[in-house]
Amino acid sequence: RVKDNDPRSWQVYTPVTGGNVSRYIVRSCCTTWAEVDAYDAWFLKSESRKHYYETVHPHVANYSHNFTQMDRKNSSWKEGTKANFVGVSTYTMKIDGWRKTGKAMEEVTKILKENDWPESWSWSYPEGGEGVMQLVTPYENYAAMEAPDLTVYKVVKKHLKSEKKADKLFEEFRSGVKSWEYQIYRHEKHLSMPEKE
Secondary structure (H helix, E strand, C coil): CCCCCCCCCCEEEEECCCCCCCCCEEECCCCCHHHHHHHHHHHHHCHHHHHHHHHCHHHCCCCCCCCEEEEEEEEECCCCCCCCEEEEEEEEECCCCHHHHHHHHHHHHHHHHHCCCCCCEEEEEECCCCCEEEEEEEECCCHHHCCCCCCHHHHHHHHHCCHHHHHHHHHHHHHCEEEEEEEEEEECHHHCCCCCC
C-alpha cells in the first residue's frame, strides 16, 4: 500500500484481552464522507487491492467493517501521546439512555478540561450496529495502565466540592448504560503504514 501510494495511513491493532485474540483491527483516521467516495474509486483501480485478495484474503475467516464518528469536542488527545496500547471501553446504551449519559459525559469532560487533567482520552460513536459509545485511553506500556493518583472521580469531586454531587453525576452517566465491556489492544507498528502528518 505504501508503494501503491495509498492515500490513507492504515494502522493495525491486535487484542490482548477477551475471548477472540486472533483478530486484526485495521483502521485509519480521519476523513470526510466525500473522501470515502474518492478512496473507493482509488481502491478499485489500485494494485494493492489485487495483491491483498491474492495473498491475505485466503487466510481470513470473516470480516466486519464500520465507520465511527469522533467526538472531538469531548475528547482530549495530548500532543506526543504514546499509544503503544489502547484501552477501549464500549458502553452499550439503553434505548432512552443517550440523553442522561451524554449530558453527564459532557459535564465530566468540561470539568477535566477546566482542571487540565493530564491524561488523554477519545470518545467516538460507531455508525452501525447496536447503539454504543466508545472511550479510548492510550498507554505507552503495561506499567502505564496503573490507575493514576489523580483519578477522574477525584478531579470531579474536588471541582464540585461535594462527594454527593460527584456520585450523582457518575450515577447519571451509568443510568443510560445497558452494559459495559473493556478490552486492551496492542498497536502493531511493524504491520502498520507510516502515519501521515
